[in-house]
Amino acid sequence: MEQSKGGLRLLEWTGGIVSQGTLVKTARFGWREAWRIMMKELAPQSDEGDFVRPSYAYTNTIEFDPIQPYKYHIYVGNACPWCHRVLLSLHIRNLTDYIGYTEMIDDPVKASRGGWAFDDTHRDPVINANDLRKVYDAFEPGYRGRCTAPLVVDKYRKKLINNESSQIIRFLNSFDPPQQTPSVDLYPPSLRGTIDELNDYFYEKLNNGVYRCGFATTQQAYDRAARDVDEALMRLESILAERRFIAGPVVSETDVRVLPTIARFDAAYGTLFRASNKRVRDLPNVSAWLCEMWALPGVPETFDLAAAHDSYYRSLFPLNPSAIIPTSPTLQEIGVTDESIRAAPIARARLGVLQGMSMEGSDVAPGDVFAYKKQPVLVEV
Ligand SMILES: N[C@@H](CCC(=O)N[C@@H](CS)C(=O)NCC(=O)O)C(=O)O
Incomplete structure (x- = not known):
């Protein structure tokens, strides 16, 4: 009979002293506990095992400033649905001439906290950071929260403005450069x-x-x-x-x-x-x-x-x-x-x-x- 390749052949090694049931239970327990620890790092949990979305919100107003009409910059990532809302608002309301944005890559190995990083094709035009954490740190020294996207910064004052997508899109709806008439109203x-x-x-x-x-x-x-x-x-x-x-x-x-x-x-x-x-x-x-x-x-x-x-x-x-x-x-x-x-x-x-x-x-x-x-x-x- 052909022997299967690979595997630790634990049942054979333990000579039947340890039952298959015990091996399966031990392996499941070990893997599940390791998985739970990783999940808690990835996504904060309640005692009942529900995901609890953390809030680390910067909630400053975004408004059109005739003195500095191009002051905002937005960091986004393609996979992120919260960033996608912001991009949709920018494009539907035709604001991309006024508010620039940078797409980041999603690479938790390259990033020093969270998952967002920059590379040769996705460079940070504001401070040339190599990941989003550097942007948070540069604009808010000592920042300890999660480095989430989307993030709106004031690139002249080097200030974190807003990282809560629901607020960002509401503010973008009232961002009305004078040339933009008639302007689409997403909150009529x-x-x-x-x-x-x-x-x-x-x-x-x-x-x-x-x-x-x-x-x-x-x-x-x-x-x-x-x-x-x-x-x-x-x-x-x-x-x-x-x-x-x-x-x-x-x-x-x-x-x-x-x-x-x-x-x-x-x-x-x-x-x-x-x-x-x-x-x-x-x-x-x-x-x-x-x-x-x-x-x-x-x-x-x-x-x-x-x-x-x-x-x-x-x-x-x-x-x-x-x-x-x-x-x-x-x-x-x-x-x-x-x-x-x-x-x-x-x-x-x-x-x-x-x-x-x-x-x-x-x-x-x-x-x-x-x-x-x-x-x-x-x-x-
Ligand atoms: N407050 C947020 C949530 C944003 C959020 O959770 N973004 C995720 C990407 S989908 C993120 O950047 N996570 C990085 C992390 O938690 O370390 C919003 O703008 O709606």
């Missing part, structure tokens, strides 16, 4: 109540829900999180059967916050994080909305799916210790094809702003997908 007055309610709901159950699945260390914690993700996907699917965009007939902050999670879902959260047995590509209204979002100018440039997929599987070592990276689904395979990008806006137009419908407090033309900030009426005297 008549939708604010709905946007706030849906933002809280989708943050808890979906945006952070997928992380609560992936970083859970007990079955009960995972079950709680997976139920939330499922419920949120179903609510999203039914909302999008009735509305063109998540909070109403035009694109809003809620779309910008939900898109990054949906775009990564089939490639990483559903698989690596085991967030749901549902797939976005099987939800017809969510898929059509995703294609419609992809049709907006500037949106496709904000995300590289294959790179994000590889980054999740490569960097989150405790979730994938073998380092084997499965084949990434392509955008086309998750349903974002040229044809569906062309067809979605036409098919969904009936759910949008129709002739004669008005949104109080905003300028919005019939058929338009954006609300614009109301322009002051110039009265000639």
Whole structure:
């Protein structure tokens, strides 16, 4: 009989004195304890094994300053959904001429704390740091918290401004360089109540829900999180059967916050994080909305799916210790094809702003997908 190669052949070595059951239990215990320690480092945990997202927030205001119109710089990473929201806001609101950003690489070996680093093709244009920790340290000497992205800095005053994506995108919505008229409003007055309610709901159950699945260390914690993700996907699917965009007939902050999670879902959260047995590509209204979002100018440039997929599987070592990276689904395979990008806006137009419908407090033309900030009426005297 052919002998299998490799392995320690412990059963043979112990000559039957130690039973297979004892060996299996010991190996499982040792591996699980090592895994738990790594998970706690990667993702802080409650006593019940739920992921508890830390908050180390710089929360300064970001506003247009006519004296220093180009003072802000933003550090982002492609895999990070919180960074993706910021990039979407920058591109949709056309602010990239005023606010520069730098993409970092995701390399926990190169980085001295956290995972974000720079290399020859991703250089830090502000202080030429080699990782994000150096930026935090240079602008806030003695900083001891997690070095998270996105991070907005004031490159002239060398100051950390804001590292909380929900605040950054709200501030970016009121960043209005004078040349930018008419300016897209992602937080239009008549939708604010709905946007706030849906933002809280989708943050808890979906945006952070997928992380609560992936970083859970007990079955009960995972079950709680997976139920939330499922419920949120179903609510999203039914909302999008009735509305063109998540909070109403035009694109809003809620779309910008939900898109990054949906775009990564089939490639990483559903698989690596085991967030749901549902797939976005099987939800017809969510898929059509995703294609419609992809049709907006500037949106496709904000995300590289294959790179994000590889980054999740490569960097989150405790979730994938073998380092084997499965084949990434392509955008086309998750349903974002040229044809569906062309067809979605036409098919969904009936759910949008129709002739004669008005949104109080905003300028919005019939058929338009954006609300614009109301322009002051110039009265000639
Ligand atoms: N406060 C954050 C969370 C950002 C966050 O957790 N970013 C992750 C990347 S997806 C990060 O930089 N983690 C590095 C670390 O925790 O060391 C936000 O802006 O929404």
